[in-house]
Amino acid sequence: MRVEIWSDIACPWCYIGKARFEKGLAGFAHREEVEVVHRSFELDPTRAKGDTVQVIDMLAQKYGRTRDEANAMEAGVAANAQAEGLGYLAEGRDHGNTFDIHRLLHLAKARGRQDELLDLAYRANFAEERSVFDHDVLVELAVEAGIDADEARTVLADPQAYADEVRADEREASELGANAVPFFVFDRRYGISGGQPAEVFTQALEQAWKDRPLTMVGEEAGACDADGTCEVPQAGATS
Template sequence: MTVQVEIWTDINCPFCYLGKERFEQALTDFAHRDDVEVVHRSFELDPTLSADESGPVIAKIAHKYGISQAQAAANERGIGAQATELGLPYLTEGRDYGSSFDMHRLLHHALAQGKQDELLDALYRANFAEQQSLFGSHERLVEIAVATGLDESDVRAVLADPDAYAAEVRADEQEAAQLGATGVPFFVIDRKFGVSGAQPPAVFVQALNQAWADREPAVQMVGGADVCGPDGCELPVRG
């Protein structure tokens, strides 16, 4: 018996980066963690971005939310402090943003190869913890993907074909909308329980325990007694 957890995320989203770590911490406190299947789903924070569009994150945040760049920088430092508490590296200055569509296509390819989780971690590290830009270069994506164990020729073929896994990405995004997700990270457990945001580990543990209990038989058997069934009746043992 397994519990399936689907997680809608975007590589541009710092709370997805934090949320993944908090969820994984929660798994260590979940008694049935070996019976949890995790699948990462695609969600673009800005699907209108073109493949060659990028720029400084702080300026983008200031424009999007109508705040000053000083306020945006302070927000980044606050997120960085949360990352530090979780033991995650985080660059609070000098990061950029861009289209994540090709990354999501690669993540679907990685899922088929059993490397999705490794690639997602590598993309998060590249975006949030490394100086070199993640956006605007297929060579950078090839380098990251190959380092996770994916075949270079396969990775290049996916990136060269804009239709490769595009339908899977769009299907994930449409499904997120149907499920009522308006932001990420968005966690769905067994298609019955939803958790929105980078919640504390205790919240995820509670949701996992609830999902596990919900999978138990509706009738709990207590004790035992002589019964009759299709193969006859149990005979009492006589001394």
């Protein structure tokens, strides 16, 4: 069985959703027969490369909120991340264009190190004071994931390297109707949108294993949509 996950490094619910999916996968009897493929989705594709802003400033401007209100929004997401055992810096993080990160993740996929690099990039972006929008940091992360430093630098220096692969992932997301991430597709039979609880992922794996039609599974959950909006579920909704 193949599970495809569309996500973006800038999306906190993708970070949380990956952890919840992995817990759900751990509870699946056929987990050793599951191939996980991570696919590209940009939340802010029109932002110029090198144009980075503080996350709190971005949230305040985007939603027309005060900085205190933006901080409260981030604190709500941080609480969800921490409940999954994830580190999360609610302040001081950068936000920017993630196209180069996605290109490097495709190199990592070609070298069999995609999951390792993705985990490192998430941790750097959300839990550490390391900007994933800095090419030197990206090379460091690539080396930590087991990728040759010179190869990583060569890819980052060439704007066309793996660009077609990123765009192909994004087109396919659109064709599948994915307008928010994380978005999970189970063997092209079942789809899940948002950072659902672990048991929802286990259920979807079991249903896909039984070869049922593609169906959306789960109630409302935290997700980031195509324009970069990241919502925290309201009281009474799935967290």
